[in-house]
Amino acid sequence: MNTSHCSACHHTFSAIGTFDRHRRNNQCLTPEEAGFVRNAHGYWGSQGDGTWWSAE
Template sequence: MPCPTTCTQPTPAQAHCSVCHHTFGGVTGFDSHRRDGTCLDPATLGFVQRDGVWRAPMSDDARERFARLNTHTED
């Protein structure tokens, strides 16, 4: 079944479910939303949606590492 026009088209690194038509930030998120052949609501799994893509929230440690990596220092 083709996707409705409201579907967020995935990038090559993302995963789109052809059953529930949610787009995930990666294969891990896609896999975790499927149980016994059934789609689970990503919101009930703790995912957050940004720009039409469901993503697992970062842990506090991961968020701190990300912030350190993306801090620009000027010489």
């Protein structure tokens, strides 16, 4: 499982791509501003981006 934690806003993202998408002009967007939702593991990601894991 690859996750990315932001040391600036302290949110954990489901992949490096979602981490990258939450940064704009060297500032963090909130997960809600970036359009992310929490997955089953509690990490922020976007539906359909291939970063979702089953609970199994």
